[in-house]
Amino acid sequence: SFQELEKILNSIDGRGYKAYKDLKGEYGFGDGVLHIDYVQGDPFASPSRVRVRIPASKAGFPTGAYDTPCRRRATVDFLSRTVARNIYRLYDRVGGSGKSGLLSIGHCGQEIIERNYVVIDKDMVEARLEVGLPAAGRRVLAAEARRLLTEAIPQIAKSSLLFESINQKKLMEQVRLAEDQQFLREEVKSRKLSAFVANGSILPRESGVSQRPMAKGAVPFKSPREYEIEINLPNRGAVRGMGIPEGVTLIVGGGFHGKSTLLQAIELGVYDHLEGDGREYIATRDTAVKIKAENGRSVEKVDISPFISNLPAGQDTVRFSTENASGSTSQAANIMESLEIGTELLLIDEDTSATNFMIRDARMQQLVQKEKEPITPFIDRVRGLYENKGVSTILVIGGSGDYFEVADHVIMMDEYSPRDVTGAAREIVSFASSKRKAEGSSAMGESPRRAILRSSFSLGRKGVKIKPRGTDQILYNNTDIDIRDMEQLVDPNQTSAICFIMEYIMKNIANDKMTLTQVVERVYGEVESKGLDALSPYKGHPGNMALPRKHEIIGVLNRFRDLKIK
Numbered sequence: 142s143f144q145e146l147e148k149i150l151n152s153i154d155g156r157g158y159k160a161y162k163d164l165k166g167e168y169g170f171g172d173g174v175l176h177i178d179y180v181q182g183d184p185f186a187s188p189s190r191v192r193v194r195i196p197a198s199k200a201g202f203p204t205g206a207y208d209t210p211c212r213r214r215a216t217v218d219f220l221s222r223t224v225a226r227n228i229y230r231l232y233d234r235v236g237g238s239g240k241s242g243l244l245s246i247g248h249c250g251q252e253i254i255e256r257n258y259v260v261i262d263k264d265m266v267e268a269r270l271e272v273g274l275p276a277a278g279r280r281v282l283a284a285e286a287r288r289l290l291t292e293a294i295p296q297i298a299k300s301s302l303l304f305e306s307i308n309q310k311k312l313m314e315q316v317r318l319a320e321d322q323q324f325l326r327e328e329v330k331s332r333k334l335s336a337f338v339a340n341g342s343i344l345p346r347e348s349g350v351s352q353r354p355m356a357k358g359a360v361p362f363k364s365p366r367e368y369e370i371e372i373n374l375p376n377r378g379a380v381r382g383m384g385i386p387e388g389v390t391l392i393v394g395g396g397f398h399g400k401s402t403l404l405q406a407i408e409l410g411v412y413d414h415l416e417g418d419g420r421e422y423i424a425t426r427d428t429a430v431k432i433k434a435e436n437g438r439s440v441e442k443v444d445i446s447p448f449i450s451n452l453p454a455g456q457d458t459v460r461f462s463t464e465n466a467s468g469s470t471s472q473a474a475n476i477m478e479s480l481e482i483g484t485e486l487l488l489i490d491e492d493t494s495a496t497n498f499m500i501r502d503a504r505m506q507q508l509v510q511k512e513k514e515p516i517t518p519f520i521d522r523v524r525g526l527y528e529n530k531g532v533s534t535i536l537v538i539g540g541s542g543d544y545f546e547v548a549d550h551v552i553m554m555d556e557y558s559p560r561d562v563t564g565a566a567r568e569i570v571s572f573a574s575s576k577r578k579a580e581g582s583s584a585m586g587e588s589p590r591r592a593i594l595r596s597s598f599s600l601g602r603k604g605v606k607i608k609p610r611g612t613d614q615i616l617y618n619n620t621d622i623d624i625r626d627m628e629q630l631v632d633p634n635q636t637s638a639i640c641f642i643m644e645y646i647m648k649n650i651a652n653d654k655m656t657l658t659q660v661v662e663r664v665y666g667e668v669e670s671k672g673l674d675a676l677s678p679y680k681g682h683p684g685n686m687a688l689p690r691k692h693e694i695i696g697v698l699n700r701f702r703d704l705k706i707k
């Protein structure tokens with residue numbers, strides 16, 4: 142009970158920080174139980190991990206808040222944000238050295254993703270918190286610790302985890318919104334669309350570093366008549382908007398007219414968004430992958446031969462490896478890796494593409510013969526990808542009309558408003574040939590499945606340490622994995638989850654026989670049957686995780702410089 146907890150605190154007051162280890166255990170209080178699962182060894186070390194659990198009978202949530210995976214995901218997300226808000230509202234951080242007085246829950250951005258910061262089921266509701274046990278220098282500050290553990294945390298739990306004390310209407314709205322978004326995404330697939338963007342959506346963001354909606358002056362999205370469809374959502378009812386059909390779609394238009402902004406909104410349409418985000422009713426095929434040029438990335442035995450062959454030094458491009466890829470080879474590798482895990486939609490922006498990967502016009506074809514050009518540009522593959530493999534492409538391109546010949550649809554952004562210009566583009570093609578010769582002679586074969594070797598995961602002196610750094614980087618022992626260009630990894634706790642996943646793969650899965658895809662599918666199977674917690678090496682508080690897509694997990698592995706493929 143809390144009396145025991147206080148007794149321990151009194152007995153260690155003023156002692157060295159390690160004495161806090163005595164706190165490990167569980168302590169009952171009026172509303173529930175506080176579990177102290179991990180105690181940091183030092184005020185500057187990673188914070189301690191505690192859980193506060195309230196029995197379902199007391200928490201009083203209706204089963205409708207968590208009786209389907211979608212509802213549970215929405216509720217957990219909502220309660221996580223409620224806890225975060227109440228920490229901010231109710232708790233004044235006490236001073237001290239290092240992380241003294243820190244109290245936090247995992248990060249929540251604009252997406253409603255599966256998280257493990259809160260657990261809700263028929264038996265209980267539980268919040269997982271990180272705590273910096275207070276210290277003066279390296280000495281225990283018992284009074285401050287008591288206030289944090291026995292006052293602040295119970296108060297936050299009471300105001301966040303009891304159905305009677307939260308905003309019930311908002312919770313139910315979020316649950317219904319997530320259901321609608323999930324339905325919308327399924328509808329996109331069954332109607333053979335690549336993406337849907339609702340009328341009234343707000344696409345631009347506040348700034349390059351903020352994913353919140355642009356506050357002032359945003360032009361709401363309005364579908365061109367030619368693409369406007371209506372979808373009837375189970376909770377909200379009808380929404381109208383632009384349905385982009387499968388196939389090859391160009392987004393054209395002058396600079397600064399909103400092309401990239403539209404594509405970015407589509408990229409993140411693989412996720413559900415919060416009420417008020419502006420992108421609530423934008424849904425994209427959930428296997429969509431943004432493809433960029435990523436100079437300098439490593440590539441391990443990827444078949445990039447459909448795009449690049451006959452390299453001057455006679456390098457192998459069927460099992461292509463490099464420590465330092467060029468713009469075009471990295472872009473080719475990104476596509477081939479996406480096909481390997483499986484994708485139905487590629488999203489490409491000229492702003493972040495290698496020009497020589499995208500185009501090779503008639504004049505250049507005359508000057509530099511095909512035999513002297515290792516690159517088969519994307520323009521010669523994009524139709525085959527769709528026709529033979531069912532992989533659609535949405536491509537932002539303002540600089541080359543050669544693509545008109547291979548497009549099914551052309552949408553022009555004009556002062557942030559889309560217009561259908563497919564007919565005009567066709568006419569231009571029929572009147573003025575580009576004189577370009579198609580160069581993608583042979584069809585693309587099956588993408589090979591690459592088996593991952595256990596030896597990819599080497600041990601350091603102290604075993605393995607895999608550390609997340611926001612959404613930009615992972616450190617595997619001393620190997621730096623640069624993931625900045627993976628734009629569809631949106632949450633730092635997705636990165637944390639991938640760190641755990643790498644360790645999990647190393648310890649439980651990798652066997653030199655399974656392919657990357659199989660490995661990632663195994664991981665996903667575990668999460669589906671046992672939840673995110675199953676990935677954690679810890680007992681009790683498992684560490685904060687948000688679920689990444691398979692594509693981002695495999696994306697990290699593919700960018701891992703130690704990756705070894707059989």
Ligand code: ADP
Nearest residue numbers: 345358359360395396397398399400401402557
């Ligand atoms: P493009 O790719 O066509 O050059 P961008 O998508 O980069 O253009 O947009 C240019 C600028 O316009 C960006 O600063 C963006 O925030 C802003 N913008 C984009 N769409 C809208 C919109 N619907 N309303 C207001 N501003 C917008």
Ligand code: MG
Nearest residue numbers: 400401402492
């Ligand atoms: Mg742009």
